[in-house]
Amino acid sequence: MYYREGKSQREIARLTGVDRKTIGKYIEQYEKQRRELEQSGNPEDAGVLIRAIVEAPKYTVGHRPARKLTEEIEKEIQRHLDENEEKRRRGQHKQVKKMIDIYEALVAENMDISYSSVKRFIRLKVEKPQEAFIKERYLPGNVCEFDWGEVKLTVNGKLQTFQMAVFTPAYSNYRYAYLFTKQTTECFQEAHALFFQEVGGVFQTMVYDNMKVAVKRFVGTEKQPTDGLLQLSIYYGFRFRFCNIHSGNEKGHVERSVEVVRRKAFAFRDTFDTLGDANRYVHEVCIRLNGKPQDTRDGCTAAECFEQERPSLLALPPMFDAARTVHARVDKYATVVVDQNHYSVPDHLVGKLVLVKIYSNRIQCFYQDYKVAEHIRLTGNHEWRLELDHYLNTLKKKPGAFAGSAALQQAPQKIKTMYEKHYTRREKEFVELLQFMQTSASLAEVEHAIDELCHIHPSHVTTDKIKVLCARSRETAPPAATLSQTAQEIAERAKAHLRAYDDLFQTHISAPEEAIA
Known part of the structure; x- marks a missing residue:
């Protein structure tokens, strides 16, 4: 209006409803930037000036000094932050003060400050740089990730919580899952034995998070593997590594697979007669998922991609005997106690020490190298499994x-x-x-x-x-x-x-x- 139509600033103000002083500032700023652009010899400066000319003017607040955030208040906030840091060092991370707690403490001391001012100061003090991620390129047969996922199913008319073991090779994104009653060592080992048997080979490196069945204890920054994981590694010959704490992205393939398999399988059906039926169903779902084309692989399915890495797998030995072994004394009821449940053995063994092999779904009892009893494993607590023949x-x-x-x-x-x-x-x-x-x-x-x-x-x-x-x-x-x-x-x-x-x-x-x- 000012340049092309020749209207005065007062007339423009009347037509637009914008204050005349504001219109004068816009025009003055525009003329100033045009002069600077004509005088500039630096292409980068010219780019900044061009963007300033064509974009709407911005209201500049400047760096006004905080009126209420005094030096005394800053010191008091810093004292609370130092206390939080000391608690974290002592392992009391669940007892640190949040920003709202610090604000309320300041108000209780009659300090005139707003919550938003406290938040801005704390964020400035504790701000951490955002983490950058490195995209990896995987070789066939090299890396396979493992994780547990929890599902709730109705089996034999009873709603129960089951643990789903999920494997995903990083190269092919092939998915395999199996359901267990608990996250125990024998279930962990059996899941690996079943998976390696399914794919016909062993991956060179297995990746885990800090699950209890894989990590025995932390020694400084190092993680000590459990005996169960070491046994698998020695028998099958694979290497293993652990993710950093709270770093699910380091095994992002299987993290995604747990969610996908759980949703694709049990969002449609969650009632089964037996756990075996549920496992057969989830196996069928995995076959269907592995047969779907992948956009990131030019339409190749996970099953086709896996066939490319099958020759790179380690040789498969005979299936691992995934059993936890304990020695148990036979009590006066002719039973042995395993995980708080009682299982009968022949009554002539009362007082004897028997070897018990504990599998994910059954237990076997041996005395002097002879199998004397076998039972379906109980999943509850303080339950009894008794065979009448043992008490004749x-x-x-x-x-x-x-x-x-x-x-x-x-x-x-x-x-x-x-x-x-x-x-x-x-x-x-x-x-x-x-x-x-x-x-x-x-x-x-x-x-x-x-x-x-x-x-x-x-x-x-x-x-x-x-x-x-x-x-x-x-x-x-x-x-x-x-x-x-x-x-x-x-x-x-x-x-x-x-x-x-x-x-x-x-x-x-x-x-x-x-x-x-």
Whole structure:
């Protein structure tokens, strides 16, 4: 308006509603910058002046001195900051004062200062330079990252928290995940064994954060690995390194993979019959994710990229036996205690020391190099897993304890039904039948014999008669020469009993017509 239309500053003020003095400043600043531009011989200065000419003028506040932030207040704020630093050195980082706490302390001392002034001063004092990141270039088969992720699933009708072990090679971004009940050493080791078995080789370097199953303790700035990690490293031959504290970016591939796998899998389905079903499902999801084209790899899938690095993997040895071993004393209940849960062993081992191998989903008990018990691992606390067969010697001596025993309550339903229908108040005889089933007959054979006796009359169901009928059914079995000496003796005695019972109950069957009758 001033230059092209020839309007006066007063007229421009009236048309725009802007104060005339402000318009005068704009015009004066513009003319000054144009003169400086014409006189400037430095291209950089010219660029600054051109930007100043074409951009709207900015209100300059200048460096006005703080009116209320006096030297006394600055010293008091600094005293609080020094106290915070001392607490951090003593490991009391959760007890330091925040900016609002320092402000309230100043107000309590009748210092006239605003919260915003306190914040500006503290930020100026404690301001740290922003961290710069270095983009890495990965070689095939060189680096694989590992991390845990937590998921909540309903398994067998119960909402539970599970730990998801996730592996991601840095070169191919291939994803693999497996669910466990806890973040224990045996689960950590089994996850690695399953992953290496899945990919058919071993990566040269594994990367971890400061998880407890990988880092045993901090020694100064160094991290000491756990025995479980060292065992894996020695067996498979890979190197390992740890991230810095609070530096998830140092293993950003797997950090992202945990979030992606958890969302892609369990945002759509979170209810399963068993943990095995959940693991099969997450494996299918990983296969689907690994088959998707990657924009950063010119459309190649993670599976295709992984095939490029497969030749660079270390050779795969036989699968690692991922078990934690402990020695446990058998208590008076013929159980060993593992992670606050009880597991039964044969009752003759009470007071003995047994070797227990603890896997992620089962435990095995050994005595003098012989496996004496195996159980599905319990996931809670103070739970009991009892096998009825482990207590037969004791129950034979104390038959009165049979009906109310916890071992009977945990027995298979067919065993409990058999006892309730045919052996109530005949506990000693039922224990003899269970011992017979341990050595000489299967459950199916015993059930078949009971059915035959019930056809005559339910009162005929006795252990001795069941033994006879089981022996009769085995008369067409392989020759006695192939049986053990003990089994041969049992068979001969059974045949004698069979003939006696045939005479007693007149159950001789000599022709098909008699069988029909």
